Amino acid sequence: MDLLTETGMLGCKLADTPIKMNHKLCEDIDQEPTNKEQNLHLVRRLIYLAHTRPDIAYVMSVISQFMHSPSISHRNAVDQILRYLKSALRKGLMLSKNGDLEVxxxxxxxxxxxxxxxxxxxxxxxxxxxxxxxxxxxxxxxxxxxxxxxxxxxxxxxxxxxxxxxxxxxxxxxxxxxxxxxxxxxxxxxxxxxxxxxxxxxxxxxxxxxxxxx
Structure with missing residues (x-):
């Protein structure tokens, strides 16, 4: 909720997944750049969140590659993560007590x-x-x-x-x-x-x- 409030995306549309299939995210020097400091701050917070949210682990491994030279397409991908998180605010990994020791x-x-x-x-x-x-x-x-x-x-x-x-x-x-x-x-x-x-x-x-x- 803090991330959505900070970025002004409380009213954004929901996303079903944190990253689009067949994405072509890469380092493209011809693309229009975005605000580097703002994007860097946001990505760092999302990386921290990913430690307890394995559902965004893959997309963060992709986005973090471009955090120091982000373009508009990278920021759009970050917005996709936020739109997914809004749809999954209550999701988490439940660690329940279990006598089974299977690995x-x-x-x-x-x-x-x-x-x-x-x-x-x-x-x-x-x-x-x-x-x-x-x-x-x-x-x-x-x-x-x-x-x-x-x-x-x-x-x-x-x-x-x-x-x-x-x-x-x-x-x-x-x-x-x-x-x-x-x-x-x-x-x-x-x-x-x-x-x-x-x-x-x-x-x-x-x-x-x-x-x-x-």
Whole structure:
């Protein structure tokens, strides 16, 4: 509410997601610049907010790349975040008491996704729980490498990591089941997704109305 009041956006239209799908945000020197100091102050506050709001983690990883040389398109993207936050004022991550000690993780990487420098974006969620750890991955090649010792010659640059993971799988400390892309919860940390997928993932992650009566 403080952010919306400060920016004069209390009466803004709502946004269903914090970032548009297929966005083309990049560093473009030909675009019209915006107020650097104002934008920098706002982005810093949003980065702080993202520590407790994983639903804006991905968009902040994108926006923060341009915080020192922002253009109109970057400020429009920041306004999109604010319009989303207005629609999700009551959302938060509810940490509830649970006797289950299972550990389940979802991991995803968006290879060479940056338009500016072709860097990749990776992200993961971890649920605390029972004994054998599940690490859900939607990359079949990564799964095959973890389970199949024959393919190690093709991956010498990650040989140490591969042996470490394979050892944990053989000892049944970790299991690595394949998960379909539509069920990959970590997608919202690495890319812009449609509203349906975005809100479905938030529900599964336990991000909802923290003020609702239980």
């Amino acid at each position: 389940v993780g979802y991991t995803d990487a968006n290879w060479a996704s940056s338009i500016t420098d072709k860097r990749s974006t990776s992200g993961y969620f971890t649920f605390m729980g029972e004994k054998q750890m599940e690490l859900h991955c939607d990359n079949k090649l990564a799964n095959n490498i973890a389970h199949n010792s024959v393919q190690h010659d093709q991956t010498k640059h990650v040989e140490v990591d591969r042996h470490f993971i394979k050892e944990k799988i053989e000892k049944k400390i970790i299991c690595q089941p394949f998960v379909k892309s539509e069920d990959q919860l970590a997608d919202i940390l690495t890319k812009a997704v449609c509203g349906r997928v975005f809100h479905d993932s938030l529900t599964k992650l336990g991000i909802g109305d923290i003020y609702a009566q239980t």
